[in-house]
Amino acid sequence: MRIFIIDDDPFIRHLMGHQLSELSQAQVYEFDGGVSAMDAITREHHADDLIICDLHMPDKDGVELVRELGQIGFKGGLVLVSGEDARILQTVERLAQGLGLRLLDALQKPVSRHRLEQILQLNRERDLPQTRRKAPPLPANELKQALSRNELINHYQPKVSVRSGEVTGVETLVRWDHPRDGLIYPDRFIAQAEELGLMDPLTFAVLRRALDDAARWHQQGIELQVAVNISMDNLDALDFPERIEHELKQRGLPPTSLMLEVTESRLMRNRLESMDILSRLRLKRVGLSIDDFGTGHSSLAQLRDLPFNELKIDQSFVHGVSHHASLRSIFEGCLSMAQKLGLHTVAEGVEDATDWAFLQYSGCDTAQGWFIARAMPPEQLPHWLQQWQQRRTALIQPAEE
Incomplete structure (x- = not known):
């Protein structure tokens, strides 16, 4: 060295x-x-x-x-x-x-x-989270073939209670198991799917697999809320809430077992339709989360107009928050606002013990990030849960003393 x-x-x-x-x-x-x-x-x-x-x-x-x-x-x-x-x-x-x-x-x-x-x-x-260089998007015909061949797979990243350490849910993160290039991350194909009008089939492929896994975990005695990302492109069809409800009923899962994380990668095309659809999803008791708050097009207007019950503070405002005054101000501002609006709060990007220690005294509800666990295939989750129970005691005890 x-x-x-x-x-x-x-x-x-x-x-x-x-x-x-x-x-x-x-x-x-x-x-x-x-x-x-x-x-x-x-x-x-x-x-x-x-x-x-x-x-x-x-x-x-x-x-x-x-x-x-x-x-x-x-x-x-x-x-x-x-x-x-x-x-x-x-x-x-x-x-x-x-x-x-x-x-x-x-x-x-x-x-x-x-x-x-x-x-x-x-x-x-030498194993720190880092920003991966963006690789070029893959050809459009390959993405269409991937959907027809079921090449998209789900990995899951746990979300845990900051206060108790209890695992409360998982976020679904889609991967493309490419026959030539191996595991491909969504930054190479999500924007392309939006441009090609493929977000609806892609979202439902991810959703159905996530609900299948949630039902399987339920049979094993593992009760977890599953979060699935949706795009504003999914909010163009007024029957979207009924389709979601149908998928849940088919698997015998309650609506509260699903959280839809709304990511605004681009502006809404029809604001009134989006308000209609999201309101009916909440009436059906499906959770709604505003994802990556503070970045992209996510804004105070969304909190004002749309019925979210969870706010996810973007990782760019979380990792390193304990020793950056401006990050801390932004984080605490987001947290205070969410709490006053009665929203559940999730801190993304909890990457090390320092981030975790800060959250213990912050008042944030839930934590997610590499310090807790990386995203994993569904079959690995039960074993990870056993390991987490051992870590959980050591991590939570100091906060209780």
Whole structure:
């Protein structure tokens, strides 16, 4: 393992170098500018390398360095540090994630010895959530064939009560089991399905499989609410609530066992029809969640006009919330508003113990993210539930003391 410290302040650079040398057996290299550092990194870089980079440097600033690290496909860990405005740091953090870099943290100066120790541990784990580069969409005819051949499969990510740790439900996440390319994530085909008018058959393929799995779990004594994503494209047909009701009745499941997560990837085409359909779904006791709140087209107008009973706070406002003041303000604002409206709240993107610890005292109802579990095939869920019961005790006890 090698550590590259890039900072034009010699005192800070030497101090971090000294501390990191004491905390690890790694080779530590110090650079006073981005140009010399990139020359060294470009010649040779490895997945266990760690770069700690100041944003403000005279010859090549941290933003340029981040861009070039993305261009060379740097796979090591990256830590951004700055004495600048925290909002600048957060913007560069999003840039690094968007470029597919393995960003371990973005920190205000000065960086404590304890935090450096935590960063070293994170870099050793080398299994952090990261933004995947978007691959090009697949040909339209392949998506149509996938639907006809039942190549779409469901994975499920658990949702747990922040207060008790009880598993309350799962979110359904569709995958394409492609015969040539293997498992394909929805960012490569959902937008295309919307453009091709395939969202209705795709949604019902996912829904039917999810309800089949929910019925199977029910037979095993596992009672879970299943959340399924729907698009605004699904809200064009007035008989949509009756079709949902029919699928539930066929499997003997109560309407409350289903939560429909509404994602506005684009604006409503017919607002009045959407209000009609969503109101009737709630009258039938099907749950409605506004997904990824605070991003895309999700807005206060949706909370005003549509009968949601759950609000999901987007992961971009959750992960790292404990040590970013602006994120914390946004998170607490969303939470307070949802609570005043009587909405159940879900925090997405709970990725580490720090995120979880923050939620324990936040007043949020439910948590979801990699810290709890990654999405998994349906057959793995019963075994995971047994493992979670063991973890649950250790995670909840501190909050009860």
